[in-house]
Amino acid sequence: MTLPFDLVIVGTAVLVAWACTLPGLFLVLRRQALLGDAISHAALPGIVAGYWLSGGSLASLPALAGASLSGLLTVGLSALVARGGRVKEDAALGLVFPALFAAGVLAVSLNYGNVHLDLDAVLYGEIAYTPFRTGWLGLPAAWVLMGGTLLVNALFVGGLFKELQLATFDPGLARTLGFAPRLLSGALLTLVALTVVAAFDAVGAVLVVAFLVVPSATALLLTRRLERALALALGAGLSASVLGYILALALDASITGAVAGVLGLQFVLVLGAKTLRARGGTRTLRP
Amino acid sequence: MTVTVPSTLAAAHAQPAPPLALRGLSVAYFEEPAVWDVSLEVPAGSLTAIIGPNGAGKSTLLGAALGLVPRLAGEALFFGEPLSKVRRRVAYVPQRASVDWDFPASAADVVTMGLYGHLGWLRRPGRRERERARACLERVGMADLAERHISELSGGQQQRVFLARALAQEADLTFMDEPFAGVDAVTERAIVDVLRELRGEGRTVVAVHHDLDTVREYFDRVVLLNVSLVAAGPTEMAFTPANLRAAYGERHGALAAALAGGAP
Amino acid sequence: MSLTPGDFLTDYTLRSVVLGSALLGLVAGTLGCFSVLRRQSLIGDTVAHAALPGICAAFLLTGTRDTLGLLVGGGLSGLLASWLALAILRYSRLKADVALGVTFSTFFGIGIALLTAIGQSGNAAQAGLEGFLFGQAAALTAGDVTRFAALGTLALGTVAALHKEFQLSLFDPAAAAVQGWPVAQLTALSTALTVLAVMLGLQTVGVVLMAAMLIAPAIAARQWTRSLGGMLRLAGVFGALSGGLGAALSLALSPEGGTGLPTGAVTVLTATALAVLSLLLAPGRGVVAGWVRHRRARARLRRALAAGGRR
Numbered sequence: 001m002t003l004p005f006d007l008v009i010v011g012t013a014v015l016v017a018w019a020c021t022l023p024g025l026f027l028v029l030r031r032q033a034l035l036g037d038a039i040s041h042a043a044l045p046g047i048v049a050g051y052w053l054s055g056g057s058l059a060s061l062p063a064l065a066g067a068s069l070s071g072l073l074t075v076g077l078s079a080l081v082a083r084g085g086r087v088k089e090d091a092a093l094g095l096v097f098p099a100l101f102a103a104g105v106l107a108v109s110l111n112y113g114n115v116h117l118d119l120d121a122v123l124y125g126e127i128a129y130t131p132f133r134t135g136w137l138g139l140p141a142a143w144v145l146m147g148g149t150l151l152v153n154a155l156f157v158g159g160l161f162k163e164l165q166l167a168t169f170d171p172g173l174a175r176t177l178g179f180a181p182r183l184l185s186g187a188l189l190t191l192v193a194l195t196v197v198a199a200f201d202a203v204g205a206v207l208v209v210a211f212l213v214v215p216s217a218t219a220l221l222l223t224r225r226l227e228r229a230l231a232l233a234l235g236a237g238l239s240a241s242v243l244g245y246i247l248a249l250a251l252d253a254s255i256t257g258a259v260a261g262v263l264g265l266q267f268v269l270v271l272g273a274k275t276l277r278a279r280g281g282t283r284t285l286r287p
Numbered sequence: 288m289t290v291t292v293p294s295t296l297a298a299a300h301a302q303p304a305p306p307l308a309l310r311g312l313s314v315a316y317f318e319e320p321a322v323w324d325v326s327l328e329v330p331a332g333s334l335t336a337i338i339g340p341n342g343a344g345k346s347t348l349l350g351a352a353l354g355l356v357p358r359l360a361g362e363a364l365f366f367g368e369p370l371s372k373v374r375r376r377v378a379y380v381p382q383r384a385s386v387d388w389d390f391p392a393s394a395a396d397v398v399t400m401g402l403y404g405h406l407g408w409l410r411r412p413g414r415r416e417r418e419r420a421r422a423c424l425e426r427v428g429m430a431d432l433a434e435r436h437i438s439e440l441s442g443g444q445q446q447r448v449f450l451a452r453a454l455a456q457e458a459d460l461t462f463m464d465e466p467f468a469g470v471d472a473v474t475e476r477a478i479v480d481v482l483r484e485l486r487g488e489g490r491t492v493v494a495v496h497h498d499l500d501t502v503r504e505y506f507d508r509v510v511l512l513n514v515s516l517v518a519a520g521p522t523e524m525a526f527t528p529a530n531l532r533a534a535y536g537e538r539h540g541a542l543a544a545a546l547a548g549g550a551p
Numbered sequence: 552m553s554l555t556p557g558d559f560l561t562d563y564t565l566r567s568v569v570l571g572s573a574l575l576g577l578v579a580g581t582l583g584c585f586s587v588l589r590r591q592s593l594i595g596d597t598v599a600h601a602a603l604p605g606i607c608a609a610f611l612l613t614g615t616r617d618t619l620g621l622l623v624g625g626g627l628s629g630l631l632a633s634w635l636a637l638a639i640l641r642y643s644r645l646k647a648d649v650a651l652g653v654t655f656s657t658f659f660g661i662g663i664a665l666l667t668a669i670g671q672s673g674n675a676a677q678a679g680l681e682g683f684l685f686g687q688a689a690a691l692t693a694g695d696v697t698r699f700a701a702l703g704t705l706a707l708g709t710v711a712a713l714h715k716e717f718q719l720s721l722f723d724p725a726a727a728a729v730q731g732w733p734v735a736q737l738t739a740l741s742t743a744l745t746v747l748a749v750m751l752g753l754q755t756v757g758v759v760l761m762a763a764m765l766i767a768p769a770i771a772a773r774q775w776t777r778s779l780g781g782m783l784r785l786a787g788v789f790g791a792l793s794g795g796l797g798a799a800l801s802l803a804l805s806p807e808g809g810t811g812l813p814t815g816a817v818t819v820l821t822a823t824a825l826a827v828l829s830l831l832l833a834p835g836r837g838v839v840a841g842w843v844r845h846r847r848a849r850a851r852l853r854r855a856l857a858a859g860g861r862r
Contacts, residue, residue: 098763210656260660
């Protein structure tokens, strides 16, 4: 079965967008928007270790597992550094993820100086190649991988929506009611790490980080209801995928870059419109 | 729905365990003790104020009892059981500053969160929960503002949302951390009315309180704390100039004692 | 390549690389203190990523790989990004992490699109541009060092001259504003200086690792001192040490016949090691000292409790 290129590429982008947006909204609300960036960089040593274990394959299960583990290591280590209040959380994250990334760069240059382990391919993966790789049932491999990730994320966020909402808004109450907020946030971050790594292969780190943050940020400008914010964020991801692809074709530019650009543009337009309206119209009084 | 549980039956025949019993509760932040060897009991159907100077460990005592702050030593029993067994019977109203009021939620959403404990894992709130949340908002005089976003509420209204959330929990024991801090007169009145309703229903409230002026009027019991326990008991017996002087120190104690209505 | 310490003094290229890296470390370490203290540590990461479209645009406009021209382009787009992030904070209720995240992923995405476009155009000089992603200290020339020294002196001189003003606007912006200091302008100035530091650092450590060069020395320095002046000076020293040592190590440890260890990675790992050692071992604020004190205190308190004594 051969699907049209356009459909495969846009479909992959939408699947990645939705898989990222589901946990991404909660990251944004928990003030951990930059965690996606950190995890995506810190995954490198894990990818290298998996590459070594699997005997030289990038898109392999060991590489995926290694990357997720080093993503989680970032979260754990920066929490450890921030404990006791010596270092603020943002600084702790900024200490940990470059160090892990540097270790990965070093490992690559020491062991694979002459082998083809293209850093650019890992970090800036190319969505334009997705139509050429087919997987299960002849479907595009990226669809299978990202569809599966989306399904897992949808089950998690859909099933535990009320628990995630409570643990994000008021962890203290979540704890007294017995909802184990720490376990929940651990599970959320695990899913973020898995999603980031799964999406690497298809679209590269840039777009993953953009999808984790920008659609949710745009949606939160537009609504003050959590359910509506989720729906709007999914819509923003969809429209940016389609418009970005059309733009990339028109300008003959990188699809990844164009989609990220459209995401940013959508955000700026919404923010601008909101600011103008607040200035022009009647100002609502705020306490 | 009647479920007969032998242990509760046995407990009913014996002396009923008090809603809250602290035994030797101690907390230390770094090297300094914040709460030192506090033992006390709070009887059912009472309104108890925890008072004491700044840094006396009032909020820490609540946090340690609820397991939100690590303890150095001691235990806290709720209705004779550890908290994990009776979570549904205990509610906690934190200080307003403890949550992000920009979170996308309406007043009704926040109150509905109080019902999550009854729902348990996975089950989503439905129409019945919405209606109960609305009824609780009604009780604190906030029914009109149910769909308002929480950032658009005044400080007092936010405090009432928190109170309504605690009401939704239908707890037998409710902890409040400075419920009257920075609220308007309407809210203060509404909170006091609700506290009395709760007492009328045989429920128990323990609140950290700052305003010594209103202790006699609002609360029937006090816990006087200054890291260690200074006094605990019915207001007329424990809220005395001598105890206040002991809790607040000689200089501020004189002022406090004057406020309490005794001779300095 | 096996090197003796003497080589670093005599070899012209080696000296440029080590000296240049140390200089960049000094400037980044000092200026990083401001963003760490303002709890916007990752603004360096944002600016570094956001510089990419500017670098590409400058290349497309000038058609040459002149470092200074590219860095001016990068600096302009970095400034634009940080200005945009500040505007998002001002005009919406979104938090700082979201503002930074939105800005940098968009700018970087556009940068990648431009980079791809340059790559497709088959321009031979474009190979050098990717050096900015991961750093290329080996390409530092004596001319670069001189130019960076001048820019670095300008940045550090500004910090020294406005020390008191920066301190006040950092610690208590409201009080500074009431006293009539132009707080917004001071913040903008220190952000501009950070952008300058990032542009200088891109040359050696690259986009991704730049964050660490701003953050790690500041974290390390904070462990040893209580004053802002002390922290700024010490962070500068730690930054210079990481830069110089990292460059020297990467050159000295390169495997025989290999292309050389990436300077950026070694530099960042050196800076991180300094930070971790400081976090663990510094007297007073160090983890080990704190742990010992904590254990002793708890044991003492428990004994006092057991003895039934009042504290």
